[in-house]
Amino acid sequence: MHTAVSSRHARLLRGARPLVIAAALLGAGTAAAENIKTLKGFPVPLPPNLGTFVRDRAAAIQLGKAFFWDTQAGGDGVQACATCHFQAGADVRTRNTVNPGANGIFNSVAGADAFLAPGIFPIGTDDVVGSQGIIKSKFNALTGTPVDDCTVLPDPVFNVGGTNVRQVTGRNTPTNVNAIFNFRSFWDGRANNVFNGVNPAGPNDPTATVLQVGASGPVAVTVSIPNASLASQAVGPPNNPVEMSCAGRNFFQLGRKLLNLQPLGQQVVSPDDSVLGPLANTSGTGLTTTYPALIQAAFQPQWWNSTAVVNGFSVMENNFSLYWGLSILVYESTLVSDDTPVDRFLAGNGSALGATEQLGLNVFTGKGRCVQCHEGAELTAATVRNHDPLKGFLNTAVRPVAEDQGDIIQHNGKFKTPGLRNEELTGPYFHNGGMATLREVVEFYNRGGDFPSQFTDGQIRPLGLTESEKTALVAFMVALTDDRVRFEKAPFDHPSLTVPNGPTLLAVGKLGRNPGGASFLGLSQFQP
Incomplete structure (x- = not known):
């Protein structure tokens, strides 16, 4: 199994009649619609004085x-x-x-x-x-x-x-x-x-x-x-x-x-x-x-x-x-994943996402409130673009503050907001690895977190998502996977590696390998 999406789900998602981008963002509000962009062509930030050291x-x-x-x-x-x-x-x-x-x-x-x-x-x-x-x-x-x-x-x-x-x-x-x-x-x-x-x-x-x-x-x-x-x-x-x-x-x-x-x-x-x-x-x-x-x-x-x-x-x-x-x-700086179906859709290819995935985009930018923290082309606010050491570090009520103070500046259980590309392949999730599937993550946010406190960000609150909205949101996040990453094509190729208590990876060249990476524990990302 190469992906966490079942073949039945994949056929349904890819076979659905595409909607136009404007319709996918309808109801999300202009600000939210403008706050998620393709990463394709986005400038890669390097140190301005890099040439002083690297020739x-x-x-x-x-x-x-x-x-x-x-x-x-x-x-x-x-x-x-x-x-x-x-x-x-x-x-x-x-x-x-x-x-x-x-x-x-x-x-x-x-x-x-x-x-x-x-x-x-x-x-x-x-x-x-x-x-x-x-x-x-x-x-x-x-x-x-x-x-x-x-x-x-x-x-x-x-x-x-x-x-x-x-x-x-x-x-x-x-x-x-x-x-x-x-x-x-x-x-x-x-x-x-x-x-x-x-x-x-x-x-x-x-x-x-x-x-x-x-x-x-x-x-x-x-x-x-x-x-x-x-x-x-x-x-x-x-x-x-x-x-x-x-x-x-x-x-x-x-x-x-x-x-x-x-x-x-x-x-x-x-x-x-x-x-x-x-x-x-x-x-x-x-x-x-x-x-x-x-x-x-x-x-x-x-x-x-x-x-x-x-x-x-x-x-x-x-x-x-x-x-x-x-x-x-x-x-x-070369490991930039910018060729996902979502990136292609946001760049103007209306057929890159199916109807369910487009509904998920609508939930992401609207009712799901995801875009309030996962914003911009990078899908996080903790970025060089924002140039703010405090921005993008939030308490999202994953665990009690006393267990882990988090951010070395703000403390109070605040952690860096991650980008979301290729999350299908990177489980388990959160700073504690406490969730096995993206559906579990969606359920967590839908109930307003697990350990809310006075330090929890105001965006963390019960969402009231329907079953179809939850499924669509997971489908959207799965569509944030770049197949170059999945199949380890350049620039994601690599030498051989023997991983203790893990796989033995063969050396991979620029054309990648097949089969590609799978989800954590081989679970479907749609599994609650």
Whole structure:
């Protein structure tokens, strides 16, 4: 099954006689009708001073894609960024994905390493469906191999019969597709819009410096790179002791590790890869170039061209977080999903949506009130376009505020409003992963949320949707799927990847693969 829509539903939706766009938006009001647009042709926001750092954007995309998919970055030689973003930019694994939440007790499943089942959804406890990272360990040293020298630490939470299993994050993994439009990133917005070259904190960390090479040698400088929350986000997980690294490793050490390993050395790269194909080692694994060569091609010489050793590390090792963050940002800026049926319809193709989907668009922009938060071409207000750090972070009454304060600025259980494209493929939903299908999400909003409080946004209220309106709204959201994402066609192709407790992905070239991605747990999105 390639999609979450049954073949019967698909025939009904596609076979329905198209209505005109104006009719679909009738009753939604002019403001609402103008507040949802196609993403096709929408400008992709990049840092205005990117050229100060990156001299060849195509080379930076190659470097960023290699970094993002390279399993050697993990302390165990297994965890890559992509390990938690392998389907439509998200994580749909069903084993060992539950974090016990604020109370530290597994309520929805028997314990760590358990399998998820449809019957536990919607989750009514503080359990979170997150992403599994690394086994709890302490970093000792690099080994010259993909696997670091680490000591396993006792883990009272993530163990089975006294044997540690992989830790699980405390929030669900957001997709990185279309994430380039985020003003701040992560559910709580802690990845600052301004990248400081070192960590997610941006200007809130005045001690963050990188090395700039001048006539007298490298000098520590502060950098300020706006519209770069994806760079701020990218430097968070690699040395995080839950997500990717044994506790205690830093970016200097990660740089030393990867600079001396073959890029993607454990993985197959398709010669038809839309970005890495020309560099693919067709007789084995990895690329035919090196990370130092990729960095030299991508970045201005002032950020690497020195043989000096500073605090025991080379300039490249000192600046590795800068390369990592910016190159992954540039790579992710290509992951724009703008060719959905909805985008084609909004661009003027009246036959791109069937009658049921058009009714769903009407509900989305009208009675369903969805557009009040999921607005604009990006379908979220938490965007660079709005240039407001507070906008788009809302309390929607998913869970009690005491369980998770959310936004690092506003707190009070407010979380970033996600865009909605490809949601068919990215379940489970919400920051806690508590809903398994889009119909469950619709039911949640129709009843006015689950835990309303004085902090809940005023748009969250009972909606009174009919059964046909609920079905239509789900159909509309399914029509927000881009088939390039579903079938992993360029730019969504990738190297091979073995996902712990998940699938083994073959290397995919620019023409994609068949079958494509499926819904979470294989459920129909129309299932309440």
